[in-house]
Amino acid sequence: MGYSDLWLLLSKAFLISLAVTLLLGPVTIPFLRRLKFGQKVRDDGPATHLAKSGTPTMGGIMFLAGTAVAGLWLAHRFADGLLLLGVTLGFGLIGFLDDYIKVALRRSLGLRAREKLLGQTILSFLLALVAVSTFGRGTDVVIPFSGFFVPGGITLELNSWGFILFAVLMVVFTANAVNLTDGLDGLAAGVTIPVAAALVLISLLMEKWGIAIVLAALMGGCLGFLVYNRHPARVFMGDTGSLALGGALGAAAVLTRSELFLLIIGGIYVLEALSVIIQVISFQLFGRRVFRMSPLHHHFELGGWSEQRVVYTFWGGAIILAFLGMAGLYQLG
Numbered sequence: 001m002g003y004s005d006l007w008l009l010l011s012k013a014f015l016i017s018l019a020v021t022l023l024l025g026p027v028t029i030p031f032l033r034r035l036k037f038g039q040k041v042r043d044d045g046p047a048t049h050l051a052k053s054g055t056p057t058m059g060g061i062m063f064l065a066g067t068a069v070a071g072l073w074l075a076h077r078f079a080d081g082l083l084l085l086g087v088t089l090g091f092g093l094i095g096f097l098d099d100y101i102k103v104a105l106r107r108s109l110g111l112r113a114r115e116k117l118l119g120q121t122i123l124s125f126l127l128a129l130v131a132v133s134t135f136g137r138g139t140d141v142v143i144p145f146s147g148f149f150v151p152g153g154i155t156l157e158l159n160s161w162g163f164i165l166f167a168v169l170m171v172v173f174t175a176n177a178v179n180l181t182d183g184l185d186g187l188a189a190g191v192t193i194p195v196a197a198a199l200v201l202i203s204l205l206m207e208k209w210g211i212a213i214v215l216a217a218l219m220g221g222c223l224g225f226l227v228y229n230r231h232p233a234r235v236f237m238g239d240t241g242s243l244a245l246g247g248a249l250g251a252a253a254v255l256t257r258s259e260l261f262l263l264i265i266g267g268i269y270v271l272e273a274l275s276v277i278i279q280v281i282s283f284q285l286f287g288r289r290v291f292r293m294s295p296l297h298h299h300f301e302l303g304g305w306s307e308q309r310v311v312y313t314f315w316g317g318a319i320i321l322a323f324l325g326m327a328g329l330y331q332l333g
Helices: 003-034 047-052 060-074 079-103 113-133 159-181 187-205 209-229 238-255 259-265 267-286 296-302 307-327
Strands: 140-142 155-157
Touching: 003 060, 003 209, 060 079, 060 209, 060 238, 079 113, 079 159, 079 209, 079 238, 113 159, 113 238, 140 159, 140 259, 159 187, 159 238, 159 259, 159 267, 187 209, 187 238, 187 259, 187 267, 187 307, 209 238, 238 259, 259 267, 259 307, 267 296, 267 307, 296 307
Parallel strands: none
Antiparallel strands: 140 155
16 A cells, blocks of 8 residues: 555545534534433542533544544454454443443442443453464563664563563553543643644554554544534543543554553653552552642642642643654664
């Protein structure tokens, strides 16, 4: 496939997903509002968030629909792209069930944690198994920045079951880290765009055309969603959207041998998740909180930052980290 044809496909995927998401907004948001699928806000959160109570959630179905339309239309010839799309929609289904139980059935906790983790683990296991057995993924992991010191870079061989365990942990961690990041208007969708863009470039370097197309569609969907999700948000993506985004990014990293690069490129997600882990451990062991509130974005809010300032700062950090992660590819392969 020529590069001009490929860039045309990527552009089409981005624009189709963007258009579908934008067109769904005026239909989906009022529909969710009529169904009273509104967000419940934590009483112990920032006081400014109380006004968000009742804002329609589960809006992730908008950009998932855009991604699915563009992906099925343009990536149907590429088995790896269809696999990525299937994992994305699978994680989105888990999130949808969680959201539906919370907002429609009025069960405040939604799916039990073990139920969500079981579903995520099964999907991630199948992804890793297919990647190794069908797509020739191999069982090694590439070390970022190692090309600066050793021509061709350094890889770490994990063997079959070691790699599958590693891949499952990576995808599940990414999905839940994105879920934790989704706490402010436009934060998760805005951070995801540069992360997905970096993975598109990695996919092109790896000649994984189908994966690049689906990720381009995901970028378009996120941009379209931001029109409705930017401050003040008219709709939230819910777990439907955040788990799907995390599942997609984690799966793309596995299929392109860039798992450790994702920890850098998606560093904002990592910081958000680590802030929760540190907070819980510190409070359980020492009875003290390290952060004013976790995840990390709430820490800055309670420190006096406006919601928009936190979001724009994190967007900027995501762009910088995406470039940093790409620099780690130097002289690899």
